[in-house]
Amino acid sequence: MARTIAKDHDQKRAQILKSAARVFAREGFDRASMTQLARECGISKANIYHYYDSKDAILYDILEIYLRELRDLICGIQIEGLNAEERLHKVIAEILLAYQGVDDEHRVQTSGMSALPEEQQKVLRGYQRDMVEFLNGIIAEIAPDVFGNNADKLRAATMSVFGMLNWYYMWNAGAGPDAREDYAAVVSKLTLHGVRGL
Numbered sequence: 001m002a003r004t005i006a007k008d009h010d011q012k013r014a015q016i017l018k019s020a021a022r023v024f025a026r027e028g029f030d031r032a033s034m035t036q037l038a039r040e041c042g043i044s045k046a047n048i049y050h051y052y053d054s055k056d057a058i059l060y061d062i063l064e065i066y067l068r069e070l071r072d073l074i075c076g077i078q079i080e081g082l083n084a085e086e087r088l089h090k091v092i093a094e095i096l097l098a099y100q101g102v103d104d105e106h107r108v109q110t111s112g113m114s115a116l117p118e119e120q121q122k123v124l125r126g127y128q129r130d131m132v133e134f135l136n137g138i139i140a141e142i143a144p145d146v147f148g149n150n151a152d153k154l155r156a157a158t159m160s161v162f163g164m165l166n167w168y169y170m171w172n173a174g175a176g177p178d179a180r181e182d183y184a185a186v187v188s189k190l191t192l193h194g195v196r197g198l
Contacts, residue, residue: 012051013052016041019041020062022040024111025103028112029112030115034048034055056115063108063109063124066102070127070131071130074095075130088142089185091134092184092187092191096165096168099165100180132162135158136154139154140154142191164190
C-alpha cells in the first residue's frame with residue numbers, strides 16, 4: 001500500500017528548503033551534509049530523506065523556486081503608463097524589496113548553482129535571462145541613442161545595475177523597506193546619469 005502524503009507535506013518541504021538555504025549559505029554547499037540539514041530543520045536524518053533523496057535535489061528546489069518566483073514577480077511589474085525614468089526606478093525598487101528576507105537563497109544562487117547538472121543550470125539561467133532582458137528593455141528606452149544596436153554595451157549597463165543590487169545585502173544586512181527605497185533612488189539616479197553619458 002502506498003504511503004499517504006501528510007497534510008502538511010508542502011509546508012514541511014518549504015521549511016526544509018528555508019533551513020537548508022541557511023546551512024548552504026553558512027557552510028557552503030560542498031561542506032554541508034544531510035545530517036547538518038536535518039539538525040537545522042529539527043527533524044531526523046531519516047525524516048529528511050522522506051522529502052528529499054539528496055542534498056543536490058534540495059539545492060535545485062531552493063534555486064528553482066527562488067528564481068522562478070523572483071522572475072515572475074519582476075517580469076510581472078506593472079509599468080504601463082510610466083515614462084522611462086519612472087519605469088527604471090519602480091523596477092529597481094521592486095527588485096530590492098523582493099530580495100528582502102531571502103539573503104540565504106541569494107547567497108546560495110551565487111555560490112551553489114555550478115554544483116548542479118548542466119540541464120538544471122540551464123533552467124535556472126533561463127529565469128535569470130528573463131529578468132536581465134526585462135531590465136534591458138527599460139534601460140534601452142532611457143538612452144536609445146547611446147545603445148542603438150550595441151547589445152554588448154546595453155548588457156554591460158544592465159549587468160552593472162544588477163551588480164549594484166545583488167550585493168546590497170553585503171553592506172546593509174537587514175535593511176528594511178525604507179532603506180531599500182532610498183538605495184533604489186541612488187541606483188536609479190546613478191544609472192540614469194551614467195548611461196546617458198556613455
